[in-house]
Amino acid sequence: MKNIRMDSLPPNRQIALQDCRTCAKRRIKCDRSVPHCRKCTIRGLTCPGFDQVQLKWIDGVTSRGKLAGRTLSLQCQEIDTKIRANGFPTICKFSTDSLAIDGASSISDPTVDCGLVHRHSSVALSSRLINHFHMEVAPLLTWIDSPDNAWRKVVLPLAQRSPCLRLGILNIAAAHFCITSSSGNPESAAKQVHQNLRHTAICALNAEIQRELEYSTMSTMTREVNTLEHSSLMAILASALSLCFGELFIPESNDWKIHLGACRNLMDRYNVFSWKSQSLDAVCRFLVKEVNDLGVFGNVSSFARHSLSPTHSTVEFQLWKFTDLIQEITFVERQRYESMKEGFIPPDVDMGAWQDKLEQAYAQISSLAIRNLPSHDEPTQKRFEALIRAHYHAIRIYIYQAHAPHMVAAKSISASLKILAHEVQSLATGPTHLFSHGLFFPLFIAGTESWADEHGQDIFSRLFLGLLYSTGVWCNYAALQFLRVFWARPESHGTGRWIQFARENESKIGTFLVM
Incomplete structure (x- = not known):
């Protein structure tokens, strides 16, 4: 008898990763026994062994039927053992079933x-x-x-209970890995893995949202959400947010806007902001804060009416108080512009009041930073203090750009710009990139006031590109592109004029995220 039952072979035997060439050519299932498969041995054939790279045979031998023994073409037969240029095997498309949290899922008999x-x-x-x-x-x-x-303390534990969110986290990691890895080949295994994960994560989120919509009714949306529904909603919101962050690492991608919009729609649909403050657990508070923060930095370049509504504050403890101040500056600027557009003359802005708000935010951040940095060494603490100063002067410039008369703004902006440029260059070119990801907004603001300084433009462009490559946060590249367009338009130059330039050209240039 020249055949063997696969289930009769010892399950603990050593097996190869692919069929031998003889079995592949004969189109029979190889038992993959190392060093030589038993199907070849019992037939008296010489088993060629198992190559590291499986060749795809164009011709094969029919083993049964009327065409037994005849050589036929196998071009339509797919061989799933293609090896990529970097040596990684082709990765199958991901499914939630294969992503067990602890890796302890049951494994079938390798022989079958x-x-x-x-x-x-x-x-x-x-x-x-x-x-x-x-x-x-x-x-x-x-x-x-x-x-x-x-992200470690709140989101990752939630991902252990949500396959959809876990896919979202894997998507973020894959996006960052493929953009910061040494391979620039668009067909590299890392990019293929990311594309598969991204597609699977989106499909999983769509399925979860559809399930939630089918389950919920108008009555359930008006009553208080129970614990199970709350947990499910938070997982969906976190999944949408993770997809949004995943897009931030992809050059020239604007899909972060779609996912951010989905987050806002979810919060609006379930009236998250109407929930009692005590019912907002750590997960909900964090997710709402992240959605709000993304909206704040996205609104800096957005002038549509829907962006005029201020963000909601649901977080009592917020280290980076500057974010709320940026949102308020933007909100008031848009309000004043709309009022003047409708023929109303808004009252003069009290710049002293804005300065007081800035000083208060600076003091709060400095105080909280001291309490949150005890585990870091002194050089790290010094660099974080420099980061705080950079944001302080960037926001001070933004205040004067948005609200002060030209003559008042020019002098104050000039003083802060010198300090800002020094702090940004020191942090961006220092020995460590620990805080590099926090420099994009200060660097952008510095660039908006460098319209008359070609040397400064060159410096800020190089710093911008260096930060993009070192951090992988490529969503900020659109902000650099905006600066280059603005610098090339001398008729639009002037102190604080970038805001009006962005407003007038929003339909052509589009909005961008700088954070």
Whole structure:
């Protein structure tokens, strides 16, 4: 008898990753026994062994039927063992079933499960990406990394209970990894993995949203959300937010706007802001804060009426008080412009009151930073203090750009610009990039007042590009593109004139995120 039952072979034998060439050519299932498959041995054939790279045979031998023994073309037969240029096997498309949190999912008998290698690859890659998120990405999503980083402390535990969110986290990690890895090949394995994860994460989120919509009714939206519904909603909101952050690492992608809009729609649909403050747990408060923060930095370049509504404050403890101040500056500027457009003359702006708000925010951040930096060494603390000063002067410039008369603004902006340029250059070219991801907004504001300084434009452009490559936060590239367009338009130059230039050209240039 020249055949063997696959289930009769010992399950603990050593097996190869692909069929031998003889079995592949004969179109029979190879048992993959190392060093030589038993199907070749019992037939008296010479088993060629198992190559590292599986060749695709164009011709094969029919093993049964009327055409037994005849050589036929196999061009339509797909061989799933293609090896990529960097040596990684083709990664199968991800499914939530293959992403067990602890990697302890049951594994079928390898003699009957031809997908074993793919599942192991998915689990191993999942672990690697989670580690990349933990070590490399999470620090970029907060002003200063610490053991209390909410992306680790709040979101990752939630992902253990939500396959949809876990896919979103893997997508963020894959996006950052493929943009910061040494390979620039658009067909690299890392980019293929990211594209598969991105697609799967979006599909999983759509399915979760559809399930939630089918379950909820108008009556359930008006009553208080129960614990189970709350947990499900938070997982969906976190998944949408993770997709938004994933797009921030993709050059020239504007899809972050779609996912941010989805987050806002979810919060509006379920009246998140009407929930009692005590019912907002740590997960909800953090997610709402993140959505609001993205909106704040997106609104800097947005002039549509829907962006005029101020963000809601649901977070009592907020380290970076500057964010709320930026939103207020933007909101008041848009209000005053709309009033003048409608023929009303708004009252003069009290610049002293704005300065007081800035000083108060600076004092609060400095005080909280001291309490949150005890585990860091003195040089790190000094650099964080420099980052705070950079944002202080950037926001001071933004206040005068948005609200002060030209003659008043020019002198104050000039004084702050010198300090801002020094702090930004010192931080961007220093020995460590610990706070590099926090420099984009100050650098952008400095660039808006460098319209008459070609040398300064060159410096800020190089610093901008250096930060993009070192952090991978490529959503900020659109802000650099805006600056280059603005610098090239001398008729639009002037103190604070970039705001009006952005308003007049919003339909052509579009909005951008600088954070």
